[in-house]
Amino acid sequence: MSITLQINGKPHEVDLPGEVPLLWALRDGLGMTGTKFGCGVAACGACTVLVDGEAVRSCQLPIGEVTGAITTIEGLGQPGNLAPIQAAWVRHQVAQCGYCQSGQIMQAAALLAANPEPTDQDIDAAMQGNLCRCGTYPRIRAAIHEAAAMMKAG
Amino acid sequence: MASWKTITRRSFLVLGAAVAGGAAFGAWKIAEVPANPLVPGPDSVPLNPWVIINADGVTVIAPRAEMGQGISTTLAALVAEELDVDWQQVRVLHGPPAQAYFNAGFVDRMSNEPDFIVSQRPKSHNAILAAVPKILSLQMTGGSTGAIGGFVQMRLAGAGAREALKAAAAKRLGVAPDTLKTEGGKVIGEKTFTYAELAAEAADLVPGDVTLRDPSTWRYVGKAMPRLDMVAKSTGTEVFGIDTWLPGMKFATVRMNPRRGGAMKGFDPAPALAMPGVAQVIGLGSGIAVVADNTWTAMQAAEAVKIDWAEADYPADTEAMMTRIEAAFATRPDSRMRDDGDVEAELAKGPVSGAVIEAEYRVPFLAHAAMEPLNATAWLKEDGSLEVWCGCQAPIMTRDACAAALRIDAEKVTLHVPVMGGGFGGRTDPVPAVLAARVAAAMPGTPVKVTWSREEDLTQDYYRPAAIARLSGRIEGGKATALWGRTATPSVTRNALARLVGFAPPGPDRGSVEGGFDQPYGLPNYRYDGHVADLTVQLGFWRSVGNSMNAFFLESFIDEMAHAAGADPLAFRLDLMRDTHAPSAQLLENVREMSGWDGLKRPGYGRGVAFCYSFGTPVAEVLEVQQTDAGIRLTRAWIACDPGLAMDPGIVEAQMTGAMVYGLSAAVHGAITFADQQVVERNFPDYDALRMPTTPAFEVAILQNNGSFGHIGGVGEPGTPPAAPALANALYDLTGIRARELPLNRQFSFAG
Ligand code: FES
Numbered sequence: 001m002s003i004t005l006q007i008n009g010k011p012h013e014v015d016l017p018g019e020v021p022l023l024w025a026l027r028d029g030l031g032m033t034g035t036k037f038g039c040g041v042a043a044c045g046a047c048t049v050l051v052d053g054e055a056v057r058s059c060q061l062p063i064g065e066v067t068g069a070i071t072t073i074e075g076l077g078q079p080g081n082l083a084p085i086q087a088a089w090v091r092h093q094v095a096q097c098g099y100c101q102s103g104q105i106m107q108a109a110a111l112l113a114a115n116p117e118p119t120d121q122d123i124d125a126a127m128q129g130n131l132c133r134c135g136t137y138p139r140i141r142a143a144i145h146e147a148a149a150m151m152k153a154g
Numbered sequence: 155m156a157s158w159k160t161i162t163r164r165s166f167l168v169l170g171a172a173v174a175g176g177a178a179f180g181a182w183k184i185a186e187v188p189a190n191p192l193v194p195g196p197d198s199v200p201l202n203p204w205v206i207i208n209a210d211g212v213t214v215i216a217p218r219a220e221m222g223q224g225i226s227t228t229l230a231a232l233v234a235e236e237l238d239v240d241w242q243q244v245r246v247l248h249g250p251p252a253q254a255y256f257n258a259g260f261v262d263r264m265s266n267e268p269d270f271i272v273s274q275r276p277k278s279h280n281a282i283l284a285a286v287p288k289i290l291s292l293q294m295t296g297g298s299t300g301a302i303g304g305f306v307q308m309r310l311a312g313a314g315a316r317e318a319l320k321a322a323a324a325k326r327l328g329v330a331p332d333t334l335k336t337e338g339g340k341v342i343g344e345k346t347f348t349y350a351e352l353a354a355e356a357a358d359l360v361p362g363d364v365t366l367r368d369p370s371t372w373r374y375v376g377k378a379m380p381r382l383d384m385v386a387k388s389t390g391t392e393v394f395g396i397d398t399w400l401p402g403m404k405f406a407t408v409r410m411n412p413r414r415g416g417a418m419k420g421f422d423p424a425p426a427l428a429m430p431g432v433a434q435v436i437g438l439g440s441g442i443a444v445v446a447d448n449t450w451t452a453m454q455a456a457e458a459v460k461i462d463w464a465e466a467d468y469p470a471d472t473e474a475m476m477t478r479i480e481a482a483f484a485t486r487p488d489s490r491m492r493d494d495g496d497v498e499a500e501l502a503k504g505p506v507s508g509a510v511i512e513a514e515y516r517v518p519f520l521a522h523a524a525m526e527p528l529n530a531t532a533w534l535k536e537d538g539s540l541e542v543w544c545g546c547q548a549p550i551m552t553r554d555a556c557a558a559a560l561r562i563d564a565e566k567v568t569l570h571v572p573v574m575g576g577g578f579g580g581r582t583d584p585v586p587a588v589l590a591a592r593v594a595a596a597m598p599g600t601p602v603k604v605t606w607s608r609e610e611d612l613t614q615d616y617y618r619p620a621a622i623a624r625l626s627g628r629i630e631g632g633k634a635t636a637l638w639g640r641t642a643t644p645s646v647t648r649n650a651l652a653r654l655v656g657f658a659p660p661g662p663d664r665g666s667v668e669g670g671f672d673q674p675y676g677l678p679n680y681r682y683d684g685h686v687a688d689l690t691v692q693l694g695f696w697r698s699v700g701n702s703m704n705a706f707f708l709e710s711f712i713d714e715m716a717h718a719a720g721a722d723p724l725a726f727r728l729d730l731m732r733d734t735h736a737p738s739a740q741l742l743e744n745v746r747e748m749s750g751w752d753g754l755k756r757p758g759y760g761r762g763v764a765f766c767y768s769f770g771t772p773v774a775e776v777l778e779v780q781q782t783d784a785g786i787r788l789t790r791a792w793i794a795c796d797p798g799l800a801m802d803p804g805i806v807e808a809q810m811t812g813a814m815v816y817g818l819s820a821a822v823h824g825a826i827t828f829a830d831q832q833v834v835e836r837n838f839p840d841y842d843a844l845r846m847p848t849t850p851a852f853e854v855a856i857l858q859n860n861g862s863f864g865h866i867g868g869v870g871e872p873g874t875p876p877a878a879p880a881l882a883n884a885l886y887d888l889t890g891i892r893a894r895e896l897p898l899n900r901q902f903s904f905a906g
């Protein structure tokens with residue numbers, strides 16, 4: 001049985017049972033490996049994607065239950081065409097190993113969409129589910145503030 | 155990202171050159187004659203290269219594991235510095251396993267003397283080269299050695315390539331090479347040639363001696379360079395090992411005996427095989443692998459397999475293990491690497507008008523818990539060759555282990571080393587690659603990616619051992635007069651090397667006492683003993699290794715001594731250090747000033763300081779904590795470090811900060827415990843770390859006074875050791891309660 005998912009503005013068919021989590025449909029079914037596996041139990045945020053603009057842990061969302069439009073890191077911007085938030089990430093040289101950063105960026109994108117001028121407390125609350133074992137939090141915070149300023153300036 | 159194979163193939167096509175893989179430079183043979191260490195290897199030009207030039211620009215082979223520490227960027231900058239290419243033209247690849255890529259930096263880790271003494275000696279490059287034969291097989295990333303080892307090697311590779319390109323242009327123009335200039339990837343004379351135009355001819359030329367550039371002219375080295383992997387890592391396009399993608403591949407996971415090292419008595423695959431999408435259940439002797447059409451199904455099915463596990467050969471639980479470690483105190487010390495003055499006589503004087511204090515500290519086992527779970531992909535081809543993709547720190551060893559597991563020649567194994575989603579020392583063992591190879595051998599012709607669940611990653615790790623330390627000290631007239639530290643712990647080095655290479659190195663075990671015996675404290679009576687415990691739990695190198703425990707012991711105890719002496723803990727340390735090692739003392743002055751140390755003391759707040767000299771780099775840290783209604787918060791941190799030459803200050807700052815977060819995470823939350831011979835902590839909810847709201851704000855100062863010129867201290871690890879004691883000392887300042895056991899969340903209530 002195949003399921004059609006709306007990903008980054010295009011329909012994608014995956015030939016997997018409805019109980020398979022979106023994370024694995026993306027990674028193993030469609031070869032979209034930008035979204036990462038970290039824990040499988042909603043404890044790290046590495047697998048974060050947007051569903052209708054909301055940050056969602058894709059390791060917890062069976063594909064049979066997806067109703068909205070999915071945005072993954074691949075859909076946010078590309079190496080030659082960075083989204084403002086990605087440009088801020090590059091400018092602040094945020095990533096170390098980089099493995100958590102797809103999830104961090106998607107979580108931050110959802111925050112900025114809902115709250116264009118987040119305070120430090122807003123950032124703490126929105127980002128606390130996203131683990132970074134390399135400890136890049138201070139640069140993530142700085143990049144979010146800068147992305148907010150860039151987006152405000154247009 | 156392109157793999158080693160695809161890029162060399164593309165270069166070959168672009169250039170159509172006779173040299174396999176395009177034009178490759180830098181395969182220098184290192185002679186044993188100290189006066190002139192460099193001679194070109196006439197028959198080895200296409201082998202083991204560091205520099206590949208093609209129409210896209212320059213590709214640098216950076217043969218160290220990129221785990222997030224930025225080493226590939228730093229090594230590329232060293233080549234680019236000499237090669238005169240623009241930064242935009244530079245790409246970087248890990249390269250294949252090869253002896254040419256030995257890590258010369260390990261020479262710095264081969265002494266039993268304190269680091270702060272070794273680094274003061276003038277360092278001759280010849281001394282490094284003379285030691286090469288010892289370490290020829292060490293293509294290994296670890297010990298914070300990557301940049302140290304590359305410092306001369308990578309610049310020579312760049313300079314050699316530049317001179318060969320100039321020689322090629324000189325030949326075309328009929329002029330002497332030294333009349334030509336190089337700039338922006340071009341040789342400039344009366345005519346200008348791009349490097350790509352000259353590469354094929356240059357590959358056949360043998361440049362004479364090369365002189366490395368004067369540091370005052372450096373454009374890249376010493377600057378914060380944009381990391382070469384930053385855009386890929388900000389767009390989800392970086393290809394980690396776990397992202398390996400091959401046509402027709404299958405997805406698998408493993409479930410190994412949770413009683414580590416124990417065998418498997420039997421298993422029933424039926425419940426797994428009944429699940430849709432499951433292809434195969436493979437017995438691996440001490441565990442099983444399940445192959446399916448996606449990783450999630452494989453993981454569900456692996457849980458469904460019924461397995462009868464045999465026992466391990468270590469004690470049942472943490473308590474019994476700690477008893478075993480404690481018993482080591484009754485054995486003769488394995489090492490006494492420091493024994494200044496007469497500790498016993500000084501302690502025997504008793505308190506007189508001062509004090510004699512004693513304390514015992516304990517630290518738990520710790521896991522690495524890198525964000526990318528362990529994984530490897532393998533493909534046994536029809537011709538009997540094996541291709542493996544595995545993020546690993548020791549490629550030659552990993553390739554050979556795969557070959558041995560399948561009983562094939564090492565030449566039949568091609569190993570790719572993708573970038574790693576964190577390592578922290580946890581990717582040294584070849585186990586993931588070997589298990590993937592064995593799974594692939596069970597399904598010849600089909601590539602298979604094996605991904606560890608987080609539960610397998612945490613419970614099958616090679617751990618930082620638990621340890622107990624007992625310290626005694628004497629104070630007289632407000633000054634420390636004696637310190638005797640004793641650490642009891644199983645030896646990581648012996649445990650890991652016995653497993654990895656089949657024998658334990660002879661001599662005393664430095665790892666169990668590093669961070670304790672080797673600190674630049676000028677106590678008149680200073681002794682440090684190591685007692686090696688007999689415990690067979692699987693151990694591994696964890697960011698900063700023995701320093702991670704001994705810095706907690708020593709720096710907590712120094713704090714206790716300062717308080718017993720009625721002294722300011724920072725000034726107390728300064729007094730002990732000023733005459734012993736000025737660059738280290740300077741760092742204490744720096745953090746005092748940066749943090750406004752005197753002003754930090756106020757109601758509701760606590761401050762703590764700690765210091766550790768490790769991997770060639772002294773680091774001082776101050777941490778501020780605050781009592782809030784929600785619990786204790788870690789508010790601000792200040793770090794001062796002195797690696798000698800800071801090759802990339804942006805990366806140094808990131809590593810210092812990240813290393814302190816890593817150390818604080820372990821100090822607050824980290825403990826691996828055992829019950830029924832099995833690790834209890836299975837996923838991040840049981841093994842948590844600092845997160846955005848619980849991480850302090852940081853300020854980092856990088857000084858460059860340490861050592862003789864050319865001294866390059868490590869930067870990946872030295873920020874970790876002072877973290878735990880700085881926090882414990884701050885908590886004492888805040889609460890009056892002395893933490894003598896980690897993790898601290900058992901004793902203190904932290905804000906979430
Ligand atoms: S993998 Fe989904 S939250 Fe960790």
Ligand code: FES
Binds near residue numbers: 132525576
């Ligand atoms: S950058 Fe490595 S886990 Fe976040």
